[in-house]
Amino acid sequence: MKLNPLLGTIDVASRMGILSKHPRIYVRTSDAARTAMVVPFPFIGDLLLYLEDEAGVYVLNWSVTDRLKDFRPRGRPRAHAAGPHDRDLSERDSKLIEHIYYQDAGIRTQKVAGELVDFDLRCNLYELFLAQDRVVGLPHEMIIEITAMFRAGVGSGVVGYEVVRDVAAKFRIKDDVALTILKQAVWNREIRVDLFRPFLVDKPLHPEVCDVFERYRDWFRR
Template sequence: MAQFKITEARLRTIKQRQWKDRWGSDYVAGIWADPKEAPGISTGSILRPAKVGLREFHTLSSAETFASLLVLMHPNCWEVQEQRIMYPLPRPHLLFGHPRASGLPLKQFAGSIEIADRLGLKHPKVRIRLGPKPQDWPIAPFPYFSDLLAYMEDAQGPYVVNISVKSKLSDFRRKGPKTSRSRANEDDPGTVARQQLEENYYASAGIRTQPIGRDQMPDDLCWNLRDLFLDDTYPLEATDAQRREVIEIWRDAIGRDLPAYVFARKIASKCGVPEREATAILRQSIWRRDLRVDLFRPILMTDPLRPEVDDVFVRFAAWFSR
């Protein structure tokens, strides 16, 4: 659950970005991955995913980045929103007003103030400078943030999963960087309470929260997701007919005991498509699930393409369930 400095100026920025519901390329993250806003110890990234219209997509840690890539690749995911506020006051469901959700019975959110009261927690607040006397300045609630919202669709229709991300699954019960006094195996009451607030807030609208630790995602899977994503928007000069022919050659290559670069050279010779573009078509086709290879082992041009053994979205199906 990201959180940045509590000031009136920050609150005004958040309201400008987040108070109006936006979708796709129009959505604006509540916290940006830049030195002025991201937490000081973060390793944030700014992505530009095709799935959300190539807008800036802000992740505040490497763990968030890899979790975001997994969400973005999911074939049943049609929208992802990052760094979204938990609204202090009651509001309609996040899907309210979206054409995909027309006619669905949607629950309303309880505000985060109400959730905090239920849990006996103190909600962040900030004074608004109105008038000459500081003692008369009104107090406004300052919002909490969640990490990722995955907008999914199944046979029953659209739904939302709130995805909360940490470096380790155990961090959902531990305080951030350890101090010399901290005990590694002790739950931190404040950390646990904040996670409970987030889960209860989304549950009030019928939205499940899924905690994900980066340590649950194998390293090879993460590096593969990164490499595939980086080529997802690589510009292609190949015609549609050439692209289809290239994909079929790559399909035939899967499971063959020859390094992938051999087939890239074959594509260049047979189809007139440069090797670099042939590689991009391969990675785009894997990212878009047109070609299925083993994502849990390194995908390298110097190695053979191994067929899929374990579907990543079957292994992690529970993460994306209602």
Template sequence: MDAPHPLDGHPRTRGQFLQPLRGTLSIAEEIGFKHHALIVTDEWGERTRQAYPYLGDLLLYLENDQGLPYAINWTVKDTLQAFNERRARMPKTLVQRQKDREHARLRGCLERLYYASAGIRTIEVAKDQIPAAVEANLDLLFNIHGLPVSLDPILLEDFCAAVQDAVRAGDPLNFLAIRFGRRWGSTSHFIAKIYQEIWQRRVIVDFNKPILIDHPLNTDGPDLLVQFSSLFEGFQG
């Protein structure tokens, strides 16, 4: 059974025809994949066989250069190899390995065709694709980006302007946070604001090198969203 496009009803898609998502049962039959099923007991005790509800990992809702929304499906694993074989780390016979590889191939095909039926691209994302420094920097910023900063808005504007000046001058930012903290208190809030400025892309840094605010920030490397732009590209046309 078809399902509405995930963006159906979005204010910016009003008046557009969005292709629905095809049912996984029909796709599985087409590609020769054994669709899993569940036995469900209803409130009257009747047991019925129903299709297993396959779930994706991350469905991203993005906006293109024209301001139009689009969706991308990320399927996520720890290694790229894991996309090619189910239970890849388990010891198994050659026959079982071949079965698990075929299962992984068809399972991936089912997911790609399911989302492609609605014009949604599926992208494989693996942890071992991400450089260790990038991962560490993102972990650091993610843990801080949502912290409340209880400082006067005008004071924060002055501080953020000073941050920009310090970055351009190649000065470490920790001294700036300490100086503001000594005068206004809440040094930790000023430090958090530095990391939040980086997270919100008001300060662009090279994520391939450690983000250390007691050193000059590395600003000459690639923009992270440019470096990984292929992970956010939808179908062309």
């Protein structure tokens, strides 16, 4: 994949006429010296995704915030809050620098706001994510069998914790280990459940109705 060169945030800030507001730090020239030189401080976006579609590999920049209104221009600052000595980079300018920085290389920036994500989906993904760093410590072949048993329980109408207990009893493992395997398999899309309703073990495991990536496909397009 060939990309146009990234010219850097200094170049972008200069073109915008706000170079003086670019973040900077002071670095001592040596341990003995009392002088320090000013060095531009690099800042980058939130997430840089490397994806692949039918046309090949591409890069996408995600600018992430909790509320959509954070992307909108704010009102004019009050007279006493701005002036020639105002050296702080506003959030709006920071987002614009990020956008132009990646645009120079032909990389699209996608605005992603947490409030636009379905509430139940957010809660489910958070809960599933917390289980990803847990080490199960079972043979890979056994995990495959356990995953298959859980997959068979999806859509069966059986309450989740009963499936967990059946799995734990059959493979002689603890309930919490079985539940961890279930959560990791759902996160890895090896088991497809409905993530747009609460994913609770005291309820049946409902089959997937809508693919999450399909629902938010625009967030991943070139």
